[in-house]
Amino acid sequence: MDNYLDIKKPSKKEQILAMASYNALATTLEHINKENPEIEIEQTEEKIKIPLSALKLLVKILKATSQGKPISVVPIATEMTTQAAAELLSCSRPHFVKLLEQGEIPFIKVGKHRRVKFEDVINYKKRMKAKQEDLLIKMMRTDEKSGLYDS
Numbered sequence: 001m002d003n004y005l006d007i008k009k010p011s012k013k014e015q016i017l018a019m020a021s022y023n024a025l026a027t028t029l030e031h032i033n034k035e036n037p038e039i040e041i042e043q044t045e046e047k048i049k050i051p052l053s054a055l056k057l058l059v060k061i062l063k064a065t066s067q068g069k070p071i072s073v074v075p076i077a078t079e080m081t082t083q084a085a086a087e088l089l090s091c092s093r094p095h096f097v098k099l100l101e102q103g104e105i106p107f108i109k110v111g112k113h114r115r116v117k118f119e120d121v122i123n124y125k126k127r128m129k130a131k132q133e134d135l136l137i138k139m140m141r142t143d144e145k146s147g148l149y150d151s
Contacts, residue, residue: 007070019066026059079108079115088121099124 036049061071086096100107105124107114
């Protein structure tokens, strides 16, 4: 698995190129109705069939790159160590292991070591973010009811 911690922000030059490529590819994809369209590499004149889903992913990558966002592509079924998962969640490994033992995130054991799926870690992160947003909304409503926002 690529190290997602080594991701760098695209340079201004890369952002400009990505924007031009994004515009061209996004427009082209609107007219493609084949499952595996063929693209041609200009320098070698080699033609390559690429799944349409991969080209659609490339459009998303180019858009994010053009906006200066760092990108990482991780296969969903990728298994991670507890240390890598803890780093992804910005928590300590012991805290992460506690989450596993409490059943918050599914895991498997490979020998003595726990492994988690990248997808499960991301789903947990999304659940926690949604929970935080709900709590903030509840706090704001409580504050409004108690008149803290009145001038």
